Amino acid sequence: MIQELLEKLLNWQDNKSGDEAKRRLKLVIAHDRIGLSSEKVEQMRQEILEVVAKYVEIDPEDMEFDLSSSDRMTALVANLPIRRIKDENPPE
């Protein structure tokens, strides 16, 4: 019983289902609104990455690529940290 009480106290600030619902909804609605499946979005991400990678070197670990919705507008938000600009004329 004490253990249960402790767990409850420790989980006090934990993620409640209300927040979870809101987070999941935002994501699924952003997809619904542009009518793209997650596979399509993934495909788009890959292709954009390929294009960007031609010019700059990016860090695939640190990148963000999300659809987000606010006020009935959907935006594609991509944040691609550049590791370094590719040299135009690499040394032979």
Added chain:
Amino acid sequence: MSRVIVVTSGKGGVGKTTCTANLGSALVKLGKKVALVDADFGLRNLDLLLGLENRVVYTAVEAIAGECRIEQALVKDKRQSGLVLLPAAQNRNKESVTPTQMKQLIMKLNKAFDYILVDSPAGIEMGFRNAISAAREALIVTTPEITAVRDADRVVGLLEAYGIKRTRLIVNRLKPDMIKMNEMMSVEDVLEILAIPLLGIVPDDKQVIIASNRGEPLVLGDQKTSVPATAFLNIARRLEGEKVPLLDLMADQDGFLGKIRRFFAG
């Protein structure tokens, strides 16, 4: 000219028909003449919630087919003069009527009523398109549940695409105790996601079920003791353009002491 308003939601079972019946009744209480149109062909229920199920003779389908005049199909509510129901057919399916036919039918009622509320079926297919065909305004009913809000968002987009610009939201079946525990999305959360204007909030309440058992809209009963009845009346007043503050449903759940305090505060 009447205001033609469609009540819709996308998802089934969120309380469209209950909202239509109660808002109709509330508007009549404010002195308006109201026609309620059941556009849920094949699965009609508005007659039951209004307690008019035994008085249905003709339906919208016969009126469209020219088998009766539209006046013959209208069922008058004996408890409230000024309220009529245009019932949906129960035996034919939703595909037997087109949006153009539905629009023409509703437009025949245009002169005699202040409001025409159209109860839409669930879904976004033909039945939905019939229901919105004559509407200039829409009320979207949702509950604070993830599935209902998602479907409501789809419908908001569709209404926009069909040129219905004035779309407002009713959040139904709110459970303040769950919101306090953060186990349910709040009205603010739902509004942030859907981004359309809020017309009203209706709490989850046993009385809604009791009223539907009896076929008696809530606003016909004792409003002083019924929070949902007050909520519906307030929504009707807002439709009329009155500025009515939202009920503080969150304060309503502060337990026994709070209830006593409010009792003495009148």
